Amino acid sequence: MQADTTLIDGEFSDRVPVQDRGFAYGDGVFRTMRMVSGVPLHWPLHYQKLSADCAAIGIVCPSAETLMDDITKLFAEEVTERTDSVAKIVITRGIGKRGYAPPAIMSPMRVVSKLAAPTYKNDFYKLGVSLRVCDLTLSKQPKLAGIKHLNRMENVLARMEWQDEQFFDGILRDDTGLVIECTMCNIFARFDNQLLTPLLNETGVAGVTRGQVMQLGNTFSMTVKEQNITMEQLLSADEVMVTNSLFGVFQVTKIADQSWPVMSLSASLRSLIDYDSTH
Amino acid sequence: MQADTTLIDGEFSDRVPVQDRGFAYGDGVFRTMRMVSGVPLHWPLHYQKLSADCAAIGIVCPSAETLMDDITKLFAEEVTERTDSVAKIVITRGIGKRGYAPPAIMSPMRVVSKLAAPTYKNDFYKLGVSLRVCDLTLSKQPKLAGIKHLNRMENVLARMEWQDEQFFDGILRDDTGLVIECTMCNIFARFDNQLLTPLLNETGVAGVTRGQVMQLGNTFSMTVKEQNITMEQLLSADEVMVTNSLFGVFQVTKIADQSWPVMSLSASLRSLIDYDSTH
Numbered sequence: 001m002q003a004d005t006t007l008i009d010g011e012f013s014d015r016v017p018v019q020d021r022g023f024a025y026g027d028g029v030f031r032t033m034r035m036v037s038g039v040p041l042h043w044p045l046h047y048q049k050l051s052a053d054c055a056a057i058g059i060v061c062p063s064a065e066t067l068m069d070d071i072t073k074l075f076a077e078e079v080t081e082r083t084d085s086v087a088k089i090v091i092t093r094g095i096g097k098r099g100y101a102p103p104a105i106m107s108p109m110r111v112v113s114k115l116a117a118p119t120y121k122n123d124f125y126k127l128g129v130s131l132r133v134c135d136l137t138l139s140k141q142p143k144l145a146g147i148k149h150l151n152r153m154e155n156v157l158a159r160m161e162w163q164d165e166q167f168f169d170g171i172l173r174d175d176t177g178l179v180i181e182c183t184m185c186n187i188f189a190r191f192d193n194q195l196l197t198p199l200l201n202e203t204g205v206a207g208v209t210r211g212q213v214m215q216l217g218n219t220f221s222m223t224v225k226e227q228n229i230t231m232e233q234l235l236s237a238d239e240v241m242v243t244n245s246l247f248g249v250f251q252v253t254k255i256a257d258q259s260w261p262v263m264s265l266s267a268s269l270r271s272l273i274d275y276d277s278t279h
Numbered sequence: 280m281q282a283d284t285t286l287i288d289g290e291f292s293d294r295v296p297v298q299d300r301g302f303a304y305g306d307g308v309f310r311t312m313r314m315v316s317g318v319p320l321h322w323p324l325h326y327q328k329l330s331a332d333c334a335a336i337g338i339v340c341p342s343a344e345t346l347m348d349d350i351t352k353l354f355a356e357e358v359t360e361r362t363d364s365v366a367k368i369v370i371t372r373g374i375g376k377r378g379y380a381p382p383a384i385m386s387p388m389r390v391v392s393k394l395a396a397p398t399y400k401n402d403f404y405k406l407g408v409s410l411r412v413c414d415l416t417l418s419k420q421p422k423l424a425g426i427k428h429l430n431r432m433e434n435v436l437a438r439m440e441w442q443d444e445q446f447f448d449g450i451l452r453d454d455t456g457l458v459i460e461c462t463m464c465n466i467f468a469r470f471d472n473q474l475l476t477p478l479l480n481e482t483g484v485a486g487v488t489r490g491q492v493m494q495l496g497n498t499f500s501m502t503v504k505e506q507n508i509t510m511e512q513l514l515s516a517d518e519v520m521v522t523n524s525l526f527g528v529f530q531v532t533k534i535a536d537q538s539w540p541v542m543s544l545s546a547s548l549r550s551l552i553d554y555d556s557t558h
Contacts, residue, residue: 026305
């Protein structure tokens with residue numbers, strides 16, 4: 001990352017204060033978004049999620065205008081020129097003294113970065129992706145469930161379980177064996193015309209694309225439900241999909257020994273939420 | 280904090296790279312230690328804990344010599360001059376690209392800071408401290424239990440529950456109601472000549488001072504045990520103590536409506552582990 005690809009509180013810099021509570025305690029939230037012609041794809045949804053996550057942990061989120069000013073400054077040349085990039089926004093509680101108690105007057109820090117877009121194999125679009133099942137099980141913290149906060153050690157440790165590139169991602173379960181999500185994706189399971197995705201009221205991250213797919217379900221005359229899904233149920237689904245804000249939707253065609261034929265729902269959903277133009 | 284009070288990988292600086300995984304994911308560990316004449320009190324125990332915590336999450340800890348060189352550089356004038364300060368060491372997995380997978384070759388980052396020592400009221404030493412009981416309950420993650428890692432949102436949210444300075448700290452329970460620790464301390468309960476402290480195999484931070492107090496128990500002919508303690512049991516204890524590396528040991532003389540007379544064990548233990556010279 002170059003110094004001219006990150007704005008910290010609106011100023012070009014690639015370093016954050018060591019006293020920032022994001023560094024000290026992971027005390028903040030973040031988002032990564034696909035950029036299309038200099039604008040984050042589905043920005044209103046991402047801003048809504050960012051501000052809701054901030055509110056949930058008591059951080060005053062910078063205004064959408066302030067963040068969009070930063071984005072405009074960083075991605076100006078992409079408005080006319082077709083490039084493939086990603087914007088990352090981090091909001092922390094700001095600078096504090098040593099100790100967990102936040103200062104009485106808090107000044108949140110915003111970090112907006114321009115990053116290279118990940119490149120996905122063409123096969124992921126045409127043939128789907130393979131998942132493994134992680135050994136690490138997610139802890140349950142209702143006060144943080146759903147929030148994309150900076151405390152991501154569980155995702156890191158889970159991701160460190162494999163190097164084999166055949167696996168696109170790993171399934172994370174809770175300690176009772178329920179399927180929750182993957183390290184970087186949400187997950188959906190279709191049973192006939194029912195589209196299910198795990199409840200995230202005790203753990204997990206409720207992504208923006210997950211919300212979009214839930215809303216779009218009725219376009220396909222499906223009943224969409226958040227509910228508990230066991231590993232066994234997942235493996236018996238008619239179709240499995242993963243979602244995130246960088247690729248949209250991929251079909252899962254292999255989990256452990258279970259495989260599925262390529263179907264059309266994932267590609268249709270991906271197209272409906274405008275991810276076809278990003279690859 | 281001034282620029283000359285922090286060393287980042289041995290260089291004076293007060294800013295860390297925005298791509299550091301400590302900032303991005305809380306992917307690292309830390310320690311705070313009381314300084315006495317330019318040397319961290321109980322340094323061998325702290326280094327042992329720091330390197331064990333690093334190893335537990337797959338980070339190669341810098342050598343004790345490297346860290347002591349940093350400390351010497353930062354605290355040189357304190358060797359001869361009596362000052363009251365605290366050293367904080369943060370070790371992160373270092374710089375990475377976007378995404379949870381760590382780079383194949385990792386270069387951990389070390390941050391060593393000189394901070395002002397907290398000032399404790401004289402009453403805490405003479406009359407003990409009061410605790411409240413936190414609403415937030417700790418999540419259980421056996422793979423992170425005991426480790427002082429940088430994912431500290433739970434401590435932050437718990438500490439945000441109160442402003443009333445009469446409470447020295449707040450008791451954290453797990454979701455089954457068992458007592459685990461406080462936001463910044465470990466906790467002990469004495470029943471006659473049994474000294475109990477919660478098991479930390481599923482959640483919590485196993486502090487250095489906790490380990491010292493456990494080892495010292497036999498000096499007082501006590502049986503020391505790690506075991507499950509309910510809130511009800513804690514309130515019925517003959518004596519309650521909290522420990523951390525900045526003050527050593529304080530007696531707890533009040534929790535909710537329950538109070539205890541001042542006894543001698545906390546002060547004796549504090550003296551035995553050399554915290555009397557720090558106030």
